[in-house]
Amino acid sequence: MQLKPNAYRLNETVKGVETMTRFALAVLALASGVYTYLGVRGLLDGSASFVFFAAIIYSAAVSVAIYAFWSFMLRFVPLVTSGVQRIALFLTMAIGCAMIIAMSSWLNAAALAGSAALEQHMAVTLQGYAEDLDAAHANALASQSLLPDVQRAAERFAGLAADERETGALTGSTGSGSVVQLLTQMSAQMNQLGATITGNRDEVATLFEQGSTRLASMRELVSTPGAVEPRSDSFQAEAVQLSAVIAALQQTDIAGSVKRAAADLSAGFIAPVANGQSADLVNRQDQVMETVRVSVAAQSAALSAAADEILATPTIEQRRFVPLSSAEAVLRYWSDFIPSWAGAISIDLLPVVLVLVLMIVNDAMRQESQSLEEAENITAAEMLRAMALFRQMEAAGIDVASGQPKPLVDAPPPAAAVEPEPAETKIVAETVEPDNTVTPIETAQRKRTDGPRPA
Numbered sequence: 001m002q003l004k005p006n007a008y009r010l011n012e013t014v015k016g017v018e019t020m021t022r023f024a025l026a027v028l029a030l031a032s033g034v035y036t037y038l039g040v041r042g043l044l045d046g047s048a049s050f051v052f053f054a055a056i057i058y059s060a061a062v063s064v065a066i067y068a069f070w071s072f073m074l075r076f077v078p079l080v081t082s083g084v085q086r087i088a089l090f091l092t093m094a095i096g097c098a099m100i101i102a103m104s105s106w107l108n109a110a111a112l113a114g115s116a117a118l119e120q121h122m123a124v125t126l127q128g129y130a131e132d133l134d135a136a137h138a139n140a141l142a143s144q145s146l147l148p149d150v151q152r153a154a155e156r157f158a159g160l161a162a163d164e165r166e167t168g169a170l171t172g173s174t175g176s177g178s179v180v181q182l183l184t185q186m187s188a189q190m191n192q193l194g195a196t197i198t199g200n201r202d203e204v205a206t207l208f209e210q211g212s213t214r215l216a217s218m219r220e221l222v223s224t225p226g227a228v229e230p231r232s233d234s235f236q237a238e239a240v241q242l243s244a245v246i247a248a249l250q251q252t253d254i255a256g257s258v259k260r261a262a263a264d265l266s267a268g269f270i271a272p273v274a275n276g277q278s279a280d281l282v283n284r285q286d287q288v289m290e291t292v293r294v295s296v297a298a299q300s301a302a303l304s305a306a307a308d309e310i311l312a313t314p315t316i317e318q319r320r321f322v323p324l325s326s327a328e329a330v331l332r333y334w335s336d337f338i339p340s341w342a343g344a345i346s347i348d349l350l351p352v353v354l355v356l357v358l359m360i361v362n363d364a365m366r367q368e369s370q371s372l373e374e375a376e377n378i379t380a381a382e383m384l385r386a387m388a389l390f391r392q393m394e395a396a397g398i399d400v401a402s403g404q405p406k407p408l409v410d411a412p413p414p415a416a417a418v419e420p421e422p423a424e425t426k427i428v429a430e431t432v433e434p435d436n437t438v439t440p441i442e443t444a445q446r447k448r449t450d451g452p453r454p455a
Contacts, residue, residue, distance in 0.1 A: 010365050014358065025070055025351055032104050032347050033063030039107030042114065042326045062104045069096050070351040077355050078362040093355070100348045107327065108344035113337040114326025118228045120333045122235050125321050126218050129242050132316050133211045136249035140204040142310045143255045146303060147197045150258075153299050154190030157183045164288075179288045186265075186296055193261045200254050207249050214242040232323055239321040246316060255310035262303035265296050 037059035044051045073093055080086050110117075161183035221235045324332065334341060 010361055014361055021074065021354060022071075024354075025067060025074070028347055028350055029063040029067040029070075032066055032108060033059040035108040035111040035344070035347070036062045036104050038111035039109075039114070039327060042110065066100060066104070066348060069100070070355070073355045074351065074358060078358040081363075081366070093352070097349055097352070101345060105341075105345045105348050106331065108347060109334075109337065109341050110327040110330045112344055113330055113340035115228045116340075117329035117333050117337060118232060118324065118326060119222060120336055121324055121329045122218075122222045122232065122321075124333075125235075125239065125319075126215070126222055128319055129218070129239060129246075130215055132246050132319055133208070133215065133242065133249075136246045136316050137204065137208045137211075139310070139313050139316075140200075140207075140249050140252050142313065143197060143253055143258060143307075144201055144204075146255075146258050146306055146310075147194055149303060149306065150190050150194040150197065154187045154194060157187035157190060161187060179292070182289055182292055186292065189261075189265060193258065196257065196261075197254060200252055203252050204249065207245055207252065211242055211245040211249070214238050214245060218242070236321050236323060239319075243318060243320070247318065250316060253310070255307045259304050259307035259311070262300045262307065265300040265303075 037055045040058050041051060041055045044054055046054075073089075073096075077086070077089050077093070080089055161180050164180050164183065218235055218238045221231045221238065224231060330337060330340075
């Protein structure tokens with residue numbers, strides 16, 4: 001193939017970078033094998049020697065497979081010119097790339113971002129535990145919102161009892177009669193319920209403080225530098241303790257107890273017997289005690305409705321910390337480590353660029369080259385003999401391209417001026433047989449076919 005100057009330079013450049021291409025491919029395959037070893041080592045269980053040799057064998061197989069696959073692609077893809085065959089090779093290359101990603105790239109990503117992914121897993125779990133603790137604390141404190149209503153009802157009953165005792169504001173008769181006893185009894189029950197709610201507040205505060213301490217320890221384990229495996233074990237232990245605190249917080253919720261106590265106020269209402277000295281006073285006492293019973297029923301309904309709203313709050317599901325391997329963590333939190341994934345895949349698939357470059361360069365050389373297959377293997381001696389024959393034919397007046405005598409281009413002189421041509425001055429071209437005349441190309445072909453002449 002006779003190459004034009006630009007095609008010749010491209011061909012020489014491709015030959016010049018061939019060694020560099022092989023070296024680069026070997027380095028990429030070796031780098032991928034090293035990171036594959038680091039990634040697969042965290043997935044294997046067993047003795048240290050077993051893990052070491054198994055990881056070495058797997059990583060070596062990956063390196064050899066990558067080098068062999070891309071060597072085939074670098075050699076064959078640039079040479080194929082048929083559209084169907086080139087599409088078939090591209091499809092094969094795509095399948096090979098998918099297999100390389102499956103056996104190597106994700107392990108490379110695990111080696112590059114494994115520790116960071118495990119820390120990410122602990123951070124996400126810590127955030128979930130913090131939300132659970134806050135929710136459990138809020139649910140426990142929701143029962144405290146009932147305390148002002150209970151205290152207000154107790155104060156109201158106590159005030160009515162004092163007014164009835166001192167001024168007879170309800171029955172018109174002063175003294176400690178049946179109405180005063182009933183109002184004092186209701187006030188005492190409300191104060192008792194309020195004391196229960198108040199006592200629960202201290203227990204909730206203590207549990208929340210313990211949970212906050214556990215969370216602080218877990219945050220320190222997440223952010224502390226160093227090996228991630230020991231920190232993960234300590235984090236799991238702290239998570240178990242925090243789960244127990246959250247469960248205890250949910251058990252301290254007294255909304256159910258308040259609802260039952262409020263229901264008892266109405267269902268268990270026991271009015272004392274009117275002890276007035278006259279029938280008119282007895283009648284007034286009965287009327288007041290009926291009013292107190294209606295008021296207690298309304299208060300009980302209000303407290304029960306408030307307790308129902310608190311009880312309707314969804315309970316906190318028990319959360320568990322599940323340790324992950326570095327590879328599992330990278331796969332689960334892949335969106336947070338896209339740069340690491342890009343680097344891991346690029347190590348394995350960078351030769352795609354080299355394949356495309358060689359394919360484009362070979363196409364350019366084919367377009368700029370001229371086909372002259374007969375001149376590919378001609379020797380210098382054959383070229384010199386062909387040039388000597390060419391000069392002889394030119395001197396004999398023979399057209400080299402057609403092998404026929406050259407036509408006379410000048411017009412003949414007038415007939416009167418033409419003298420008879422002597423017989424001995426015949427044109428030398430007439431002695432040359434056209435059939436025996438050969439071109440330089442045919443001479444070169446015959447010499448290559450017949451073999452070299454003996455010296």
